[in-house]
Amino acid sequence: DMKVTQMPRYLIKRMGENVLLECGQDMSHETMYWYRQDPGLGLQLIYISYDVDSNSEGDIPKGYRVSRKKREHFSLILDSAKTNQTSVYFCASRTGGNTGQLYFGEGSKLTVL
Amino acid sequence: QQQVRQSPQSLTVWEGETAILNCSYEDSTFNYFPWYQQFPGEGPALLISISSVSDKKEDGRFTIFFNKREKKLSLHITDSQPGDSATYFCAARFYTGGNNKLTFGQGTVLSVIP
Numbered sequence: 001d002m003k004v005t006q007m008p009r010y011l012i013k014r015m016g017e018n019v020l021l022e023c024g025q026d027m028s029h030e031t032m033y034w035y036r037q038d039p040g041l042g043l044q045l046i047y048i049s050y051d052v053d054s055n056s057e058g059d060i061p062k063g064y065r066v067s068r069k070k071r072e073h074f075s076l077i078l079d080s081a082k083t084n085q086t087s088v089y090f091c092a093s094r095t096g097g098n099t100g101q102l103y104f105g106e107g108s109k110l111t112v113l
Numbered sequence: 114q115q116q117v118r119q120s121p122q123s124l125t126v127w128e129g130e131t132a133i134l135n136c137s138y139e140d141s142t143f144n145y146f147p148w149y150q151q152f153p154g155e156g157p158a159l160l161i162s163i164s165s166v167s168d169k170k171e172d173g174r175f176t177i178f179f180n181k182r183e184k185k186l187s188l189h190i191t192d193s194q195p196g197d198s199a200t201y202f203c204a205a206r207f208y209t210g211g212n213n214k215l216t217f218g219q220g221t222v223l224s225v226i227p
Contacts, residue, residue, distance in 0.1 A: 042220050
């Protein structure tokens, strides 16, 4: 069964603190994603990773960075979190082929106070 | 700039009715359109998809209608059930050349009343 696991599921931080969101997949998918979801805005792409150490900015990369040192693991890092980064963050991995399907994790709800 | 737009933002139908969710896009290079379904507290999951070479795709009670000239799609859910209550996202991608970027609309929240 294909599974994407996100940790932690819930996180509360103070403005200026660093945040690490972690994502794992057990399907050996090459391509992984980080999205954020906000009411009325849908899913916005933060970063794409095409494989280990091969990352590309999405539509809203400012204030975020990513790390992918192993194919099955993709991290999202917020250095000095801001209150407008309060959101639900979703990680996804993609099957191969032109019409590859995205498998999403259950999300990480981040609150920055 | 919202490249994929959905309407309505929210929709309420009675059990048994047909729900119609709309989607439009701007980029004429988009050629693959998946719809994702999301239940509260969960991540989105692929529901049904269509490529631009087709004008209709059916899977049980779910049907996508695609109008390439007008750059519009619609998802029809026939015989709506309370279990269909969820948020539905239309997405779009240009799927050649190694492009893996999938652009999502803002979603339609569907409520089905028993």
